[in-house]
Amino acid sequence: MKIIVMGAGVIGVTTAWYLAQEGHEVEVIDRQPGVGLETSFANAGQVSPGYSTPWAMPGLPLKAARWMLGKHSPLVVRARFDPAMFRFMGELLANCTEHAYDVNKSRMLRIAEYARERLDTLRAETGITYDGDQKGLIQLFRTDSQIEHAAEDMRLLAESGIEHQLLNPDEIIGFEPGLAHARGILKGGLRLPGDQTGDAHLFTRRLAAMAEQKGVKFRLSTRIEGLDAASDSILGVRTSAGRLTADAYVLALGSYSPRFMKPLELRLPIYPVKGYSLTMPITDESRAPTSTVNDETYKVAITRLGDRIRIGGTAELTGFSLRLSPDRRETLELSFNEMYGGGDLTSARYWTGLRPCTPDGTPIVGPAPRYGNLWLNTGHGTLGWTMAAGSGQIIADRISGRQTAIPSLDLSLDRYMS
Structure with missing residues (x-):
């Protein structure tokens, strides 16, 4: 399956890595001339x-x-x-509220703990240093x-x-x-x-280099202008380099994600x-x-x-x-x-x-409502570096039709749709 990942920060790059591990053809698009140059560039450095x-x-x-x-x-x-x-x-x-705090923190701990396990495995398997x-x-x-x-x-x-x-x-x-x-x-x-x-920017750069060796294509210095959509699917991505198409699309544009969902009449609470x-x-x-x-x-x-x-x-x-x-x-x-x-x-x-x-602190990781080939991996707040490996693996598993290692349904945008 060909998949376009929109965003080359730590979330987009780790998602591309795990998708490539599953054998997908992956292309990453970002407006910056390199990977990890926005929120991933100089964060606090904690995997916490x-x-x-x-x-x-x-x-x-x-x-x-x-x-x-x-x-x-x-x-x-x-x-x-x-x-x-x-x-x-x-x-x-x-x-x-006390109830919301308990639910939200427990959910965040679940994905963050899983992400740490995935990062440990990634480090052991690849020898990546950062x-x-x-x-x-x-x-x-x-x-x-x-x-x-x-x-x-x-x-x-x-x-x-x-x-x-x-x-x-x-x-x-x-x-x-x-x-x-x-x-x-x-x-x-x-x-x-x-x-x-760890240095999230250094990690992102080195993982991107390894992903390229696996066949991931990085289309950098390319501005994303919008998404073309039918009633139930995404047809392509309009960019400064022309219209690009794939079988599935992953939105990993951090704080800028909502502006690309608004024309699709989907509100991202970010x-x-x-x-x-x-x-x-x-x-x-x-x-x-x-x-x-x-x-x-x-x-x-x-x-x-x-x-x-x-x-x-x-x-x-x-x-x-x-x-x-x-x-x-x-x-x-x-x-x-x-x-x-x-x-x-x-x-x-x-x-x-x-x-x-997001208002509840939990990222939005999962399918976009109504659009069967659009996936969301965004809204990680201060914990993008902490949760990157876990949310990237979850997206790769779900796109590949595999059951995720941890419960993930309550991480999707659906929790805001009621």
């Missing part, structure tokens, strides 16, 4: 199944109201007239209240069979010696031993949530991370990537703007300096990207 948590949670409305008053808030909403943003925020708030490691993640708590709120997450982790440990400050420093000077601000931490690290990162060389090994941590206070991730440090985080609702905010950089630097400090911030590369977020 255990930290897979929906933003929509009980208590979020009150937290968000308090955050709006702080300069270094984890969440920023830029005032603008944007009906799509208002609708996203409304649907997000509707998911802030400045990665498998030393776990620690969620750092500065207050007793944060530890108390972690109890619900630990319950769900236990129900999902995911290993985790609640650490005191001394135990944290045992795993992350670079935090020794920050001991006075640490109350505790939640360690997730199975979580991993909104771009802007994130930022800094990447810099290590200057002091004694004050550098060993693996990866999340500063719960600022919602900032600090990750070791070989001889570099990646600091990533913040959530900004501002449409499709890619302007680099000085305030957001200050927040990243503040968290890093308080926790570690062993990197050269003056030479750091400052970057921003758009995370394709």
